[in-house]
Amino acid sequence: EVQLVESGGGLVQPGGSLRLSCAASGFTFSSYWMSWVRQAPGKGLEWVANIKQDGSEKYYVDSVKGRFTISRDNAKNSLYLQMNSLRAEDTAVYYCARDVGGYSSGWLDYWGQGTLVTVSS
Amino acid sequence: SYVLTQPPSVSVAPGKTARITCGGNNIGSKSVHWYQQKPGQAPVLVIYYDSDRPSGIPERFSGSNSGNTATLTISRVEAGDEADYYCQVWDSSSDRYVFGTGTKVTVL
Numbered sequence: 001e002v003q004l005v006e007s008g009g010g011l012v013q014p015g016g017s018l019r020l021s022c023a024a025s026g027f028t029f030s031s032y033w034m035s036w037v038r039q040a041p042g043k044g045l046e047w048v049a050n051i052k053q054d055g056s057e058k059y060y061v062d063s064v065k066g067r068f069t070i071s072r073d074n075a076k077n078s079l080y081l082q083m084n085s086l087r088a089e090d091t092a093v094y095y096c097a098r099d100v101g102g103y104s105s106g107w108l109d110y111w112g113q114g115t116l117v118t119v120s121s
Numbered sequence: 122s123y124v125l126t127q128p129p130s131v132s133v134a135p136g137k138t139a140r141i142t143c144g145g146n147n148i149g150s151k152s153v154h155w156y157q158q159k160p161g162q163a164p165v166l167v168i169y170y171d172s173d174r175p176s177g178i179p180e181r182f183s184g185s186n187s188g189n190t191a192t193l194t195i196s197r198v199e200a201g202d203e204a205d206y207y208c209q210v211w212d213s214s215s216d217r218y219v220f221g222t223g224t225k226v227t228v229l
Contacts, residue, residue: 104213107152
């Protein structure tokens, strides 16, 4: 059974940093692209970033470029999102998702339950 | 940037058919995927590659895509289908996934 479990969310002040983790199990992690998607309270889904199987390609939504970094450790079956210079508008539930295709017509077939990030003073 | 437009809400009686549209410029040339999200839960993939169903998704869910509109159709609607639905594509011009604005389906 595919499982994705996010952790690392919490309350952080504007300008602060946070590192999210996603522990994957039930599939060959190193064979899949992976994505982060977020959802602000009461709002729709927004894709944040994704990363290729070997980490050689990464893509980001414009609003987080230069502030967020996606990475992975295939030996630990883990996905990460380093978030720096956080803003109030980054407040959201962050989901990790298995990414089928990752580039050009890809989709997200399994999702974690999400971790809440709140940016507030 | 590429924009996907969905109606904010669709209401349907039990047993009837719900159709949720997803509009985008020449979306028929892209592969469209659909997600269902119930309150407090993570999204679930219900349609990929325009019209394919993942295992475990009822045949009542179907999809189509042509021209400037993709459509998710839910036949014989049940109370359990009440949820938010999102379409999604990959936008090659900006190298990013794009989600639609979302549609809340209410079962009357």
